[in-house]
Amino acid sequence: MKITIYRYDPDKDERPYLQDYQVKLEPSDRMLLDALVRIKAEDETLAFRRSCREGVCGSDALNINGRNGLACITRIADLPEHVTLRPLPGLPVIRDLIVDMPQFFKQYESVRPYLVNDSPPPERERLQSPAEREALNGLYECILCACCSTACPSFWWNPDKFVGPAGLLQAYRFLADSRDQAAGARLDDLEDPYRLFRCHSIMNCVDVCPKGLNPTGAIGRIKEMMVKRAV
Amino acid sequence: MSGALAVRSFDAIVVGAGGSGLRAALELARADLRVAVLSKVFPTRSHTVAAQGGIAAPLANASEDHWHWHMYDTVKGSDYLGDQDAIEYMCRRANEVVVELEHMGMPFDRLENGRIYQRPFGGHTQNYGSPKMAMRSCAAADRTGHAMLHTLYQQNVRAKTQFFVEWMALDLIRDPADGAVLGVTALEMETGEVSILRAKATLLATGGAGRIYWATTNAFINTGDGVGMAARAGIPLEDMEFWQFHPTGVAGAGVLITEGVRGEGGYLLNKNGERFMERYAPNAKDLASRDVVSRAMTTEIKEGRGCGPDADHVLLKLDHLGPEVINQRLPGIREIAIKFANADPVRDPIPVVPTVHYQMGGLPTNYLGQVVVPKRGDPEVVLPGLYAVGECACVSVHGANRLGTNSLLDLVVFGKAAGECMVKDLRSMPEALRELPRDAGEPTRARLARLDGAASGERVAEVGNDLRRTMQAHCGVFRFPEMLVEGVAKMKAIAERAGRSFIADRSKVFNTARVEALELDNLVETAMATVVSAQARSDYPERDDANWLKHTLWHKDGNRLEYKPVHVKPLSVDSFEPKVRTY
Numbered sequence: 001m002k003i004t005i006y007r008y009d010p011d012k013d014e015r016p017y018l019q020d021y022q023v024k025l026e027p028s029d030r031m032l033l034d035a036l037v038r039i040k041a042e043d044e045t046l047a048f049r050r051s052c053r054e055g056v057c058g059s060d061a062l063n064i065n066g067r068n069g070l071a072c073i074t075r076i077a078d079l080p081e082h083v084t085l086r087p088l089p090g091l092p093v094i095r096d097l098i099v100d101m102p103q104f105f106k107q108y109e110s111v112r113p114y115l116v117n118d119s120p121p122p123e124r125e126r127l128q129s130p131a132e133r134e135a136l137n138g139l140y141e142c143i144l145c146a147c148c149s150t151a152c153p154s155f156w157w158n159p160d161k162f163v164g165p166a167g168l169l170q171a172y173r174f175l176a177d178s179r180d181q182a183a184g185a186r187l188d189d190l191e192d193p194y195r196l197f198r199c200h201s202i203m204n205c206v207d208v209c210p211k212g213l214n215p216t217g218a219i220g221r222i223k224e225m226m227v228k229r230a231v
Numbered sequence: 232m233s234g235a236l237a238v239r240s241f242d243a244i245v246v247g248a249g250g251s252g253l254r255a256a257l258e259l260a261r262a263d264l265r266v267a268v269l270s271k272v273f274p275t276r277s278h279t280v281a282a283q284g285g286i287a288a289p290l291a292n293a294s295e296d297h298w299h300w301h302m303y304d305t306v307k308g309s310d311y312l313g314d315q316d317a318i319e320y321m322c323r324r325a326n327e328v329v330v331e332l333e334h335m336g337m338p339f340d341r342l343e344n345g346r347i348y349q350r351p352f353g354g355h356t357q358n359y360g361s362p363k364m365a366m367r368s369c370a371a372a373d374r375t376g377h378a379m380l381h382t383l384y385q386q387n388v389r390a391k392t393q394f395f396v397e398w399m400a401l402d403l404i405r406d407p408a409d410g411a412v413l414g415v416t417a418l419e420m421e422t423g424e425v426s427i428l429r430a431k432a433t434l435l436a437t438g439g440a441g442r443i444y445w446a447t448t449n450a451f452i453n454t455g456d457g458v459g460m461a462a463r464a465g466i467p468l469e470d471m472e473f474w475q476f477h478p479t480g481v482a483g484a485g486v487l488i489t490e491g492v493r494g495e496g497g498y499l500l501n502k503n504g505e506r507f508m509e510r511y512a513p514n515a516k517d518l519a520s521r522d523v524v525s526r527a528m529t530t531e532i533k534e535g536r537g538c539g540p541d542a543d544h545v546l547l548k549l550d551h552l553g554p555e556v557i558n559q560r561l562p563g564i565r566e567i568a569i570k571f572a573n574a575d576p577v578r579d580p581i582p583v584v585p586t587v588h589y590q591m592g593g594l595p596t597n598y599l600g601q602v603v604v605p606k607r608g609d610p611e612v613v614l615p616g617l618y619a620v621g622e623c624a625c626v627s628v629h630g631a632n633r634l635g636t637n638s639l640l641d642l643v644v645f646g647k648a649a650g651e652c653m654v655k656d657l658r659s660m661p662e663a664l665r666e667l668p669r670d671a672g673e674p675t676r677a678r679l680a681r682l683d684g685a686a687s688g689e690r691v692a693e694v695g696n697d698l699r700r701t702m703q704a705h706c707g708v709f710r711f712p713e714m715l716v717e718g719v720a721k722m723k724a725i726a727e728r729a730g731r732s733f734i735a736d737r738s739k740v741f742n743t744a745r746v747e748a749l750e751l752d753n754l755v756e757t758a759m760a761t762v763v764s765a766q767a768r769s770d771y772p773e774r775d776d777a778n779w780l781k782h783t784l785w786h787k788d789g790n791r792l793e794y795k796p797v798h799v800k801p802l803s804v805d806s807f808e809p810k811v812r813t814y
Contacts, residue, residue, distance in 0.1 A: 011738040028483060030571070041692040044744035045736040049272075052450040054486045054567060056377055057276040073570050094421055095741040101273070114385035115336025125290075125333040127345030133338065140338045140371075140378060144275055179336065 001025055001076065003035060005046065006086040009095050016093070018084070025076065032079065033060055033071040048097040055210060058145030061088055062097055068147035068208040088150040090159065104146045107163045111171035111189070116182035132178035139173035139218060141211050142166060148205035148215055154198040161194035165205035165215030168196065172218035175225060187226055196222060236416070236672050237426040240664055241265045242657055244414060244430040246400040246457060249277035250376070250642035251621030251649075252436030253383035255600075258650025260390040264657060267428055269398040269417055271452055271746075274384045278438055278450045279642065282376025283563060284352060284491030285368030286639035288329035289322070292346040293366035295357055298322040300365060303807055305637060308354045308520045309630025310774060311809040312470070312782070314798035317598040317626040321637075321644045328643040329369055337382040339371050340560070350494040350560075354520035354634045354814070362514040368636040373489050373563040379639060395428075397421060399746060400456065402675045403433070403464040403617070407668055412616035414667075415460070416675040420746060423739035425679065427672055431660050432616055432653045434600070435460070436646070439590035439622035440757040445703035447587040448480050448487040457623040459753025461594050462760065463674065466604060466614070467784040467793070469625040470592035471757070472765035475633055476708050478524040480586025482544035484571040487588065488564055488581055490635040493517040495560055497549035499528065500580065501536040507545075512814035519814035522632040525585035529708045532584075539582060546580035585708055589638060590757075591629040592764070594619035595784065595795075598626055600649025605784065610795035618653060620645045627782065630797075681730075682748055688733030691748045698725050698751075698758055706762050715766040722759050729755045760785040767792050776809050 001023045008016035021043070023035050033053055040046050048071075049059040055073035062071050063086040065079070091099040117126070149155045149164035163171065171190060174180045190196040196219065205215040243259050245252045248270035259266040270277065289296035302322040306313055333339055333347060340348035351364040371378035387394075397420040404413045404427065414429035440455025441447040458468060478499070479488040493499075498517045501507045511527040512519035519527075528545050537543050549557065554577045557565055561576075568574045568581045595611070596602050600618045603611035621642050628641055705718025729751050736744035764783045781794045799806045 009738050009740060011740045030484070040743075041690070044690070044692070044734060044747075045738070047741050047743045051272055051276050051452045052278065052281050054281065054571070056374075056563075057272070057278075057280050057450065059272060059276050075570070095738070098741050105273070109388050112389075114389045115334075117334075117336075121334045123330075125330050125339070125347050128341050129345050130341045130343060133341045136338045140381070141374060143280075143377070144273070174336075177336065177338075 001035060002082045003039065004082070004084040005097070007096055008093055009045070030075060031072050032064065032074040032076060032083070035076060036071055047095045056143060058143035061145040061147045062086070063088055068151045070145060070147070070210045073210060088146055090150045090156040101146065103159050104149055104164070104166070107149070107167040108144065108170060111163060111167050112182070112186065113170045113174065115174060115177060115180050117179050118181065126179050128178050135176045135178070136173060138213055139169060139176060142169055142213060143211060145210065147208045147210055151204040151208045153202060153204070154200060158194055158198055162198035163190070163195050165199070165219070168199070168222065169213060169215040169218045172222050175222060183225070187222070187229065190222060191226060237424070238667070239267070239426060239428050241267045241428065241430040243432045243434065243653055244269065244428050245434045245436060246415060247277070247436035247438060247621070248274035248394065249436060249438055249621060250279035250380055250383060250639060251646035252434070253380070253387055254643045254646025255434055255436060255620060255650035255653070256392050257383065257386055257390055258647060258654060260387065260392040262654045264654065267393055267395055267430070269395045269400050269428070271397065271399045271456070273396050274394065275381055277380060278453055279376045279380040279639070281450065281487065282379070282639055283373040283487060283489035284494065285350060285370035285375045285636045286329060286379065287352070287355065287367050287634070287636035288325040288369055288640065289365070289367055290326055290329065290347060290349065290369065292342055293349040296365050296367055298325065299804065300357060300359060301325065301355070301367060303359045304355050305628065305634055306807045307360065307812060308632055308634040309628070310632055310812065311776070311780065311807070312627070312630030312797055314627050315801040315806055316798045317628050319801040319804060320598040321628050321640060324644045325640055328640070328647060332379060332382060332643065335382050335386050337371065338378050339369055350491060351518060352494050352635045353490050353515070353518045353524065355636070364515070364518055368491065368494060370491065372559070373491055373561045376639060399749065400460065401425070401678070401749060403460050404429070404667065404671045405464055406665060410614060411665070412614065413665055413671070416672050418749070420741055423742055425675060427667065429664055429667060431657055431664060432618060434618040434620065434649055434653065435594060435623055436619070436621045437623045440754060441587050441590065443699065443702050443754050443758040443761065444587040445699040446480065446485050448477055448485055449587070454750035455623070455753045455757035456750065457619065458593060458760070459756040462756040462787040465788060466594060466602065467786045468592060468760045469595040469782050469784055470627060470764070471760040471785055472768055472783060473591035473631045474587055474761065475521055475589040475591060476525040476585040477588035478521055478528055478585055479547055479583040480588070481567065481571045482539070482582040482584045485586050486567055486571045488547060488567065488583060490521070492547060492549050492561060492564060495549070495556060496552050497547055500546045500548055501531045502538045502542065503536060507531055507536070515814035520632055520634060523814055525708055528585050544582045544584040547583045548580040549576050550578055550580070589633055590622055591625070591627070591631065591633055593623045593625040596624045596626055598645070598648065599652040600624070600645055601652060605793065605795065618649045620649045678749070678752065682734060682745065683737070685731070685733040688731045689728055691732045691734060691744065691751050694725060694728045694732055695751050695754065698754055701725060702758050702762065706765055710765055710769045712769045715762060715769055718762045719766055722762050726755045726759060756787060759790065763790055764792060780809065
């Protein structure tokens, strides 16, 4: 298998370059991450993030042949013989496949991604019907891998002002929670030409989400909530 | 040397941002203390995220239940080697901490009446081991760890906790006068800079070291960093021979399939299509405790009743649950089985094999999270300034075998307890930080200088692979004296090779080769502690309470063992006396 990888080490490289690797795969190598680990055993200067290797921690998001995805759940069998790997687009590169993520997390944190319920907590759990709980499905499963936001042209253009699909999905996760009491403040915060309304429903986010989530759909629901409260 | 390193000062340092580190950090941040939380990875990438099936609490939402029944099950599950005071403490606080998680916003599944959904899990029974299983596992589908970790991170965002993300702690700094811990040295991965972080209280919450084995459910980051730091700092390690083999890792891939599958009604089959657990555990069957199920599976495979061309695994059948239950309660499992086993569980069984999953041993602590070490005849003297929680700690609530869903509970109960204890201890300490010793940071400098100065040597990956192969071959589900003796000899050779390892990458910037070399040092300490402790206590078919109802303590210095008694006396109730374990 041939893998071409974006390389850049600011400590020694004047500019980024692409490096070709021929990887000899073993039968046990099923996922793209297995191939990367094999390359690293030969060339340990290659830097990339990885942890759980099962698609739940969100560390190893990459641009794989032009499309964002997680290396650990991308099957080698589903890839062409020649694969090109680049860091996620739109974020500064620290080194090789490692991007600088604070801008992404800053937007996530800007939506107040936590339950707000200031009524005195009962001794037992707050009640929530199965239907109310089901409203959180497709929202809470986000792993913050950044595949979506870094596939979004609006986020590339305004990463400091547009919350981006990942952050907005989490904003809606709390708007949709029957236990949350801050809907009004949450909507106020998003009622802004940039924070929410830079989403033009391009739907790259939906296309690339490795967990099959639908940020565009969630953004649509937020807009509906705004319309509802306006009338 | 310390003059050359930047020094930052805090009230408290938390090393590790998984479930237990984040729970403790929350207590500290809410107390308005200056806290630094260090993590090798962004907090939500910690391995807690991979926990699936649930968190134990006797809420009695779905079946009758009581904390004392939970305590009995945990003591029995531990093979009576867990400390009964700590177990009572954990079971009594379970409802409180789980309800708190719900109040924080954790998206538990719900019952029709709006209460938290609960499912049965292995070894959790009603009424002190009756054949009726307790519905005790509080679940968010099969993503309970993910839901819990994100909720705890979110609460820390709200509390404005200060995180040092992608900082790896390297060594503990101790006061030569009394051994008190004064902080840590740490590597900022992005810049390659090493600094000293000093504090009055340091909490290790670094997780387990499942990566000492070849086949593991654990993430790449689970390299026993806190355990290695403790060993190098002269702190003994407790019960390191006890590793849990989870019955259902995906054969060949190692990825975890939750016990919740069996909790929902799935079961195991051998090549004859026989539901073999009925022979090993007539009452609990597939929901016997994990050690029992893993031994049964290994026996089936060894006796030629394994499945597949190499007869090297068994099958986990769940298609009879129907697509609705699978999609609602086990959606993540379906994803994993399709991706990693080419099997859609709606139709096909999943090939599974016992796979290393959890480290029961670790830094010896009391139930407040304080690290305790032997001193002048007293086996448990509090070591000032150092705390440990979660998988890197040995409280010990799991003894020789942890029950499923007790790990997440351990994280939040003892994370909270340690946070509370640190807040209290900090209030009674003098305002000023203690002086750092003049050579603070020297051991770290020496490790890095050796690594950066080596012009040639063996690849870290090669040494690491040999370590994992050795542990897999010599320290598995069943352990035999000759194999262990050989294993210790091999580990000694590997430890020497690790000391001569070499990295080709000289960059300051995000040098992951250097990180992996530093992790190898921690893997070596953990593996050595494991195999040496196991050698003292190789498997016998029958338990020997007369000689072995005690904890092991491994010391790096001299590679030697000592022993201390198990706490058989609970806090307020009568002891559960050891008896033969049947399920």
